[in-house]
Structures are given as C-alpha cells and as structure tokens.
Amino acid sequence: MKLVKFAAAFAAAAGMLAVGTTGASAESTLEIVKKRDILRCQVGKPSPGFYNLDAQGNWYGSDVAVCQAIAAAVLGDKNKLEIQSVSTQARFTAMANGESDVLSRTTTWTLLRDTQLGLDFTAINFYDGQGFMVPKGSGIKSALELKGATVCVLTGTTTELNLADYNRKNNLKIQAVTFEDNNVRDDTYLQGGCDAITNDKSGLASSKAKFANPGEHVILPETISKEPLGPVVRQNDSQWMDIVKWTVYALINAEELGINSKNVDEMRKNPPNPSVGRMLGAEGNLEKGLGLSKDWAYNVIKQVGNYGEVYEAYMGGGKLGIGIDRAGSPNALWTQGGLQYSPPFR
Amino acid sequence: MVAAAEPGISAQQPKEKVDPIRWLKENLFSTWYNVILTALGLYIIYLVAAGLYQWGIADAVWVAETRRECLDKNPNGACWAGVFAWFEGFIYGRYPLDERWRINFGVIVLVLWMVPLWLPRVQGKIGIAASVVAFYPFFAGYLFMGGDKSLFLQVMVSIAIVSFIGVIVHAVIGVTSGGSLARTLLRLTGVSGAGDKLQRNLLIIAALAAVAIAFMAQAQWEVPTVSWVRWGGLFLTLVISGIGITTALPAGIVLALGRRSQLPVIRVLCTTFIEVFRSVPLITILFMATTMFPLFLPEGFTLNKLVQVIVAVCLFAACYMAEIVRGGLQAIPKGQYEAAHAMGLGYWRMMGFIIMPQALKFMIPNIVGNLIGLLKDTTLVTIIGLFDILNMIQAASQDVPWRGLHKEPMFVGALIFFIICFSMSKYSQHLERKLNTDHR
Numbered sequence: 001m002k003l004v005k006f007a008a009a010f011a012a013a014a015g016m017l018a019v020g021t022t023g024a025s026a027e028s029t030l031e032i033v034k035k036r037d038i039l040r041c042q043v044g045k046p047s048p049g050f051y052n053l054d055a056q057g058n059w060y061g062s063d064v065a066v067c068q069a070i071a072a073a074v075l076g077d078k079n080k081l082e083i084q085s086v087s088t089q090a091r092f093t094a095m096a097n098g099e100s101d102v103l104s105r106t107t108t109w110t111l112l113r114d115t116q117l118g119l120d121f122t123a124i125n126f127y128d129g130q131g132f133m134v135p136k137g138s139g140i141k142s143a144l145e146l147k148g149a150t151v152c153v154l155t156g157t158t159t160e161l162n163l164a165d166y167n168r169k170n171n172l173k174i175q176a177v178t179f180e181d182n183n184v185r186d187d188t189y190l191q192g193g194c195d196a197i198t199n200d201k202s203g204l205a206s207s208k209a210k211f212a213n214p215g216e217h218v219i220l221p222e223t224i225s226k227e228p229l230g231p232v233v234r235q236n237d238s239q240w241m242d243i244v245k246w247t248v249y250a251l252i253n254a255e256e257l258g259i260n261s262k263n264v265d266e267m268r269k270n271p272p273n274p275s276v277g278r279m280l281g282a283e284g285n286l287e288k289g290l291g292l293s294k295d296w297a298y299n300v301i302k303q304v305g306n307y308g309e310v311y312e313a314y315m316g317g318g319k320l321g322i323g324i325d326r327a328g329s330p331n332a333l334w335t336q337g338g339l340q341y342s343p344p345f346r
Numbered sequence: 347m348v349a350a351a352e353p354g355i356s357a358q359q360p361k362e363k364v365d366p367i368r369w370l371k372e373n374l375f376s377t378w379y380n381v382i383l384t385a386l387g388l389y390i391i392y393l394v395a396a397g398l399y400q401w402g403i404a405d406a407v408w409v410a411e412t413r414r415e416c417l418d419k420n421p422n423g424a425c426w427a428g429v430f431a432w433f434e435g436f437i438y439g440r441y442p443l444d445e446r447w448r449i450n451f452g453v454i455v456l457v458l459w460m461v462p463l464w465l466p467r468v469q470g471k472i473g474i475a476a477s478v479v480a481f482y483p484f485f486a487g488y489l490f491m492g493g494d495k496s497l498f499l500q501v502m503v504s505i506a507i508v509s510f511i512g513v514i515v516h517a518v519i520g521v522t523s524g525g526s527l528a529r530t531l532l533r534l535t536g537v538s539g540a541g542d543k544l545q546r547n548l549l550i551i552a553a554l555a556a557v558a559i560a561f562m563a564q565a566q567w568e569v570p571t572v573s574w575v576r577w578g579g580l581f582l583t584l585v586i587s588g589i590g591i592t593t594a595l596p597a598g599i600v601l602a603l604g605r606r607s608q609l610p611v612i613r614v615l616c617t618t619f620i621e622v623f624r625s626v627p628l629i630t631i632l633f634m635a636t637t638m639f640p641l642f643l644p645e646g647f648t649l650n651k652l653v654q655v656i657v658a659v660c661l662f663a664a665c666y667m668a669e670i671v672r673g674g675l676q677a678i679p680k681g682q683y684e685a686a687h688a689m690g691l692g693y694w695r696m697m698g699f700i701i702m703p704q705a706l707k708f709m710i711p712n713i714v715g716n717l718i719g720l721l722k723d724t725t726l727v728t729i730i731g732l733f734d735i736l737n738m739i740q741a742a743s744q745d746v747p748w749r750g751l752h753k754e755p756m757f758v759g760a761l762i763f764f765i766i767c768f769s770m771s772k773y774s775q776h777l778e779r780k781l782n783t784d785h786r
Contacts, residue, residue: 053744055745082575086731
C-alpha cells in the first residue's frame with residue numbers, strides 16, 4: 001500500500017499545482033452545473049450513515065442527502081445528481097481538476113485544508129469527534145486508563161494523528177495497530193488483537209451496532225478531537241460557495257422553523273410567519289443573490305426534508321440509520337442545546 | 347517449453363489399469379514418514395473442511411432481513427441471507443434494475459457467437475473469431491450504453507447484427523451438412539457454377555443487402571442511456587478485462603515484432619513504449635490516467651473515466667504480452683527463419699505461416715497466466731472509485747442493514763474469481779493438448 005500513498009501524494013501535489021490554473025476559471029461552477037443539468041457530487045467509499053450503497057445500487061446517507069439538497073436547490077430535482085465515489089487519497093485532486101462540483105464526504109474542516117488546497121469549506125452538517133471503544137469486561141471507564149494499551153486505528157486519516165497527539169499529551173504509551181479496512185480492524189478488536197479501537201464517535205457507534213453483542217462494548221466519554229464535517233467547494237467561486245452553504249443552512253433553518261417535507265406545501269401556501277414565507281419564496285426575493293429559482297428552498301425541503309428528518313433517517317433510529325442519539329449531542333439544534341445553528345434567512 | 351509436449355505423449359500411451367489400494371500404498375504409505383505426512387495432511391484437510399462446514403452450512407443463516415437478524419439466529423455461522431440480497435449487486439453493480447436484461451442479452455449473444463468456434467464441423471473459424479472481435483464490441487457497446495446512435499455506430503451495429511446471424515446460420519449449416527453459408531447461398535441461387543469473381547461479387551452484394559435490411563431494422567431499436575457511472579460488479583470487471591485481453595494479444599504481437607524489427611525507428615519506439623509502461627505499476631498508471639491526465643486538459647472538459655481506465659489497462663497488458671511474445675519468438679530456432687526465406691516467403695508470410703503458429707503454441711501457458719493476472723489486476727480499479735465486483739463486495743459490508751457482512755461476500759467473490767480463472771487455465775491446457783503436433 002506504500003505505492004498507493006506515493007501515487008496519492010504525487011497526485012495531491014499535482015492537484016495543488018493545478019489550482020493556480022483552474023482557480024481563475026472563465027465559467028462559474030453554477031453555470032457549468034446548469035448547462036450540464038446534472039450535479040457532480042463527490043463522496044467516498046461507502047461509510048455507514050454518511051454515504052452508502054444499497055443492494056440495488058442507489059446511494060443513501062446524510063452526506064448524500066446534502067448532495068441531493070444542492071441538486072434540488074440548483075436544478076429543481078434531487079435526482080439530477082451524479083454521485084462520484086473517490087478514494088480518500090484522490091479526493092482533493094478530483095476537486096482541483098474540476099471533476100467534482102462539490103465534495104460532501106466526512107472531510108474535517110481544518111485551517112490547512114481551507115487555506116492551502118485551493119478549497120473552501122462551507123457549512124458544518126455534522127459535528128463529530130474522535131473517541132475510544134473498549135470491551136465492557138475490561139473495566140476501563142476513561143481514555144486516561146488506556147496506559148500501555150494497543151489501540152486499533154484506521155490509517156491515512158487524521159484519526160491516526162489525533163491518537164498520536166493524545167498519546168503524547170497524556171503520556172499513555174499507547175501502541176497503535178493500523179488497518180486499511182474497518183471490517184478487518186473490528187474483527188481484530190473482537191478477537192482480542194487490541195484493547196481498544198479509536199475512530200470518530202459516529203464510526204464507533206456504527207461499528208458497535210454491527211457487533212454480535214453490542215452491549216458488551218462501551219464508548220468512553222472522552223472526545224479527543226474536533227471533527228467538523230461539511231461540504232467543500234473550489235476556492236474563488238463565492239457564488240457557488242454561497243449556494244452550497246445556504247443549502248445546508250436551509251436544511252437546518254427549516255427544522256428550526258418547523259418546516260418539514262410533509263407540511264412544506266401547506267407552509268408555502270399559508271406561511272404562519274414572515275420568516276417561513278421568505279424562506280420558501282412566498283414573499284421577498286432571497287433567491288436573487290444566489291442565482292437560483294424562487295422555490296429553491298422549497299424544493300430542498302420538499303424533496304430531501306429538513307435537517308432533523310435527514311438525521312433521523314441516516315444517523316438516527318430510521319430503518320437505514322446507524323442509531324446515534326441526537327439529543328444532547330452537538331448535532332442538536334442550538335435551541336435544544338446543540339451547535340446546529342443557521343444564520344437568519346432574510 | 348518441452349514440458350508442454352508431455353501431456354500429448356501420455357495421452358497416446360495406453361492407459362494402465364490402476365488398482366486403488368496399490369496406488370495408495372505406493373504413493374501415500376510407502377514409508378513410515380510418508381504415513382505420518384499423509385496422516386498430518388488428512389488432519390489439516392479435516393480441520394479446514396470441518397470448520398468450513400460448521401461455519402458455512404451447519405451454523406449458517408439462509409433467510410433474514412438484516413444482519414442483526416442473522417446474528418440473533420446464530421452469531422457463529424455465515425449470514426448467506428445478506429449475500430443473496432446483494433448477489434445481483436455483485437454481478438451487475440449499479441446497473442439499473444430494469445435494464446439488467448441488456449447485460450444478460452449481451453452475454454447470450456456473445457456466447458452464441460463464439461459457440462461455433464468449438465464445433466468441429468464448422469469451417470472458417472478464423473473468420474468467425476475475427477467477426478466477434480471486430481463487430482461484437484460495437485453491438486455490445488451500444489447495448490450496454492444505450493442512448494442515441496451516431497451514423498457510424500448505426501452502420502457498425504447493422505454489420506454486427508448481420509455477421510451474428512450469418513455466423514449462426516453458417517454454424518447450423520456446418521453442423522448439419524458440413525457445408526458453409528457462402529456455398530449454400532450460391533447453390534440456392536443457382537450460380538455455384540459461375541466464375542470465382544462473379545461468385546465473390548454476388549456474395550458481397552448479398553452481404554451489403556443484408557446490412558441494408560439490418561440498418562432499416564435497427565433504426566427503430568433504441569434503448570435508454572445507462573451512464574458508465576452505473577456500470578459495476580462482475581460485469582464491469584469482465585468488460586475491462588475482456589477488452590484488455592482481446593487487445594493485449596494483437597497489440598503485444600505488433601509490439602514484439604516491432605522490438606525485433608531491423609528498422610531502428612520502429613525498434614526504438616516499441617522498446618521505449620514497452621519499457622516505460624512495463625516499469626510503472628498498474629496502480630500508478632490508473633492514477634495518472636484518471637487524476638493527472640484531466641489536469642492537462644482544458645477547463646470543463648471531463649473525460650469518461652471508464653475509457654481512460656480501459657485504455658490504461660490495454661496499454662499495460664499489451665506491454666507484458668509483447669515481452670511474452672518476444673520470448674516465444676526467441677525460442678524458434680534460426681533454421682525456421684532461414685528455411686522460410688529459402689522457400690521465398692516474405693516477412694509477413696514467414697511470420698504468419700511459419701514463425702507465429704509455432705511461437706504462439708509455446709507461449710500458451712504464459713499468455714494464459716498473464717491474462718489471469720490481468721483479470722485479477724482489474725480489481726485495482728476500486729482505488730479510483732469504479733464499482734467493480736470487489737468494490738461492490740466491500741460496499742455490501744457497509745450497507746446499513748447488512749453492516750459488517752464481509753467474510754461471506756469475500757468468500758463468494760473468491761469463489762467467482764476461482765471459477766473464472768480455473769476455467770481459463772483448464773481451457774489453456776486443453777488448447778495445449780489440441781495444438782500439440784510435435785513429438786519431441
């Protein structure tokens with residue numbers, strides 16, 4: 001797998017070089033997407049909750065829902081969408097070379113990525129953070145008790161670096177065992193090959209849920225990193241950035257205003273208050289600066305749902321959800337003690 | 347290379363009647379340490395087989411809605427229910443459900459088109475093989491991709507339809523009476539006594555007329571577009587490796603001849619090409635083709651990733667094949683070249699009639715080994731996000747209802763690859779025996 005890394009590094013370097021030439025493009029992404037009449041949205045290899053394939057070959061997941069929302073906002077139809085599954089190594093190159101219009105895949109917003117890759121981060125649609133999972137029988141109650149433990153971790157992500165930082169900070173002498181595939185990592189853990197697994201907590205919850213006996217494992221309370229995840233666009237295209245950003249905010253704001261996919265028609269016909277009317281295009285002209293149609297936000301909510309509906313379906317207790325509690329987590333609305341907060345639609 | 351001749355010899359020897367008990371005694375229990383080794387071997391086989399049986403059959407769950415249900419029923423066994431739910435996905439990838447008949451239809455046409463190659467009484471097999479290679483890709487290409495047909499594609503599809511029907515009719519005539527389509531046609535029209543040139547012209551006119559009719563017929567035929575993005579599963583694996591395999595051999599022969607050419611420009615070009623592509627790992631070529639290449643193209647100009655991958659695989663395979671072919675050419679004694687020259691044969695006839703037939707025969711094990719390698723190498727396309735069979739198998743393990751189901755799909759994938767590769771290997775052995783004409 002060294003080769004993969006080499007090739008990826010090479011490709012990423014070339015991608016950065018190319019930013020200079022592609023940044024100042026003649027056509028804006030919005031024009032390109034409208035002309036093509038299909039949105040190219042980049043996700044990664046299937047990952048529970050965020051982007052998944054079902055047995056019929058259809059994509060689903062919370063990041064896929066963001067792609068669908070953007071397609072609905074820009075093109076009026078959430079199905080005018082081409083999902084591109086790109087490996088982690090090639091993700092930023094595929095943005096730089098114009099292959100993808102937007103990247104919506106568990107990519108952590110960091111200063112370096114925001115400033116040095118020719119990319120702009122837009123809004124946060126999921127707050128994640130790294131944690132540890134241990135067998136209940138081990139009696140470990142806190143990550144600080146992991147002294148000298150072997151910890152299974154996926155390679156090539158910030159997860160590995162966060163673990164090293166945490167290890168150094170608390171002088172835990174943790175031994176990391178790295179894996180390429182989360183199934184192999186989990187099997188190793190289950191067979192006693194390591195004392196704990198570390199991953200983003202959403203990933204841990206999802207791993208735990210697939211074990212034969214989920215009750216025998218606990219996720220430790222510590223969160224050792226901040227992983228704000230959200231869609232990413234190419235730099236220097238502020239109109240496209242606005243569109244992506246406000247599409248995510250439309251999902252969040254709709255939930256705050258109590259608009260969902262079922263009542264949105266009624267809400268548009270008889271807006272209970274001016275905020276709802278403005279957002280759904282019944283009054284005012286919020287769409288003007290975005291360069292979208294008057295009913296863009298209506299299309300998003302009608303076709304995709306609001307943030308809460310999307311969360312319930314893929315992250316929460318829905319049939320395809322991975323069962324992460326939202327109440328009390330950063331992903332709850334700000335009105336309920338969480339961090340999900342949309343600037344006002346006016 | 348001499349080893350290739352051995353099966354031929356033994357095939358000609360009268361078969362000895364084998365007494366099973368004597369055979370066991372001679373081969374497995376001849377000495378005390380052989381007895382121990384045999385016992386140990388049997389024990390290991392027992393362990394593996396018993397484990398597999400326990401996991402895969404005795405404890406297995408065959409009917410369930412989700413993996414959780416499987417685990418509730420029996421956490422120690424395989425969850426085949428998930429494999430059943432995903433099996434079509436492994437085969438067809440993300441191809442739309444309503445359009446999957448097109449893949450089946452394409453495969454059936456290909457098989458029917460190639461069956462005459464194995465029927466002993468059918469004549470003109472080289473022509474049949476050439477028609478498959480030359481025209482089937484256009485027919486299949488349209489069938490799988492769909493959408494609007496360009497005029498060129500319409501013509502090629504018409505030719506493909508005519509040649510397919512021609513081959514089938516020809517094969518039926520061949521099997522029933524040992525004749526050929528052309529002669530039957532001429533006899534039916536009552537011109538079999540005419541001159542060669544007239545006969546040939548008549549046949550060409552008949553073929554053109556058939557193409558014209560097919561052209562009219564296919565104008566109505568249209569299937570919806572299925573973007574290459576939705577191609578996947580075993581289908582995609584076979585498309586990529588199939589095209590790679592069919593181009594590798596001819597391109598390899600050309601490159602090998604070029605490398606041995608007396609003309610310095612051709613020799614240097616071929617050598618450079620071979621060495622460059624052979625010295626770079628396939629994964630790097632794939633990366634270059636799909637992520638680097640677009641950087642050099644003008645803005646907004648996106649290439650079809652699948653085509654890029656196929657081209658990359660073909661170039662790569664051709665280079666390896668070229669070196670195998672060159673090795674085979676090297677093995678032909680100089681006397682063969684000299685004899686061919688002495689008979690007054692030119693370069694191409696010498697190669698076509700004397701050298702290549704002998705050389706290719708030597709190369710069969712290597713060629714097939716290479717093709718099997720190519721088939722397995724195509725799984726590398728997962729790295730650039732194409733959903734071939736391996737990627738679909740991995741996707742199954744992440745699908746929320748079946749989360750964590752990865753051993754069973756992997757097992758099935760291994761089985762599918764084994765079946766394909768083993769039949770290729772068996773077929774190559776059969777070819778070796780069939781083509782084995784020398785008695786060294």
